[in-house]
Amino acid sequence: MLADMADTLKKLFDKDEIRSAVKRLAEAITRDFDDEELVLVSVLKGSFMFISDLMREIRNPVVVDFIRASSYGSGTATSGQVTLTKDLETDIAGKNVIIIEDIIDSGLTLTAIRELLLARNPRSLKICALVDKRARRKVEIEGDYVGFSIEDGFIVGYGVDYAERYRNLPAIYVVEQE
Ligand code: PRP
Secondary structure, rough: OOOOEEEEEEEEOOOOHHHHHHHHHHHHHHOOOOOOOOEEEEEOOOOHHHHHHHHHHHOEEEEEEEEEEEEOOOOOOOOOOOHHHHHHHHOOOOOOOEEEEEOOOOOOHHHHHHHHHHHHOEEEEEEEEEEEEEOOOOOOOOOOOEEEEOOOOOOEOOOOOOOOOOOOOOOOOEEEEO
């Protein structure tokens, strides 16, 4: 069974649409940075599938590292609190850094991570997000590279969870709760 009894999943972006979006993003990144080295910072856990596909399509020399900022409990609304539970192991001073996110929602997570990383003096700092969810933004922040822009809806799949479930789904779905 795909979904829990209480959840109805409606497909929003299928595998091909995701693959095209990832390719387009990787091409834009490759074009913007010529042959320069990039440090890709994956924000765990949601972006692990996205970054693994994205980095395979990027032609630059790449260093990958992971950061974990926890803002949600098991519900669907942000708590407004961003806690760093895993830091980078890479020194990003003087480097071209791209933060890789699955979703920008309230913007609080990315704002906190961006501030933290900017204080470490990277040469450049960009944001790449697979899904930009516009309706519930609480702070002004924009992705430099965005795969899909949607208004609202609680989405799962392709790395993204609802209470830790559904991360393994290869497409992106909207959860409709009864
Ligand atoms: C989700 C998502 C983003 C963040 C976006 O992560 O992966 O990191 O929330 O929300 P915001 O713009 O409102 O801050 P979550 O904290 O659920 O952790 P996860 O990636 O481990 O699922």
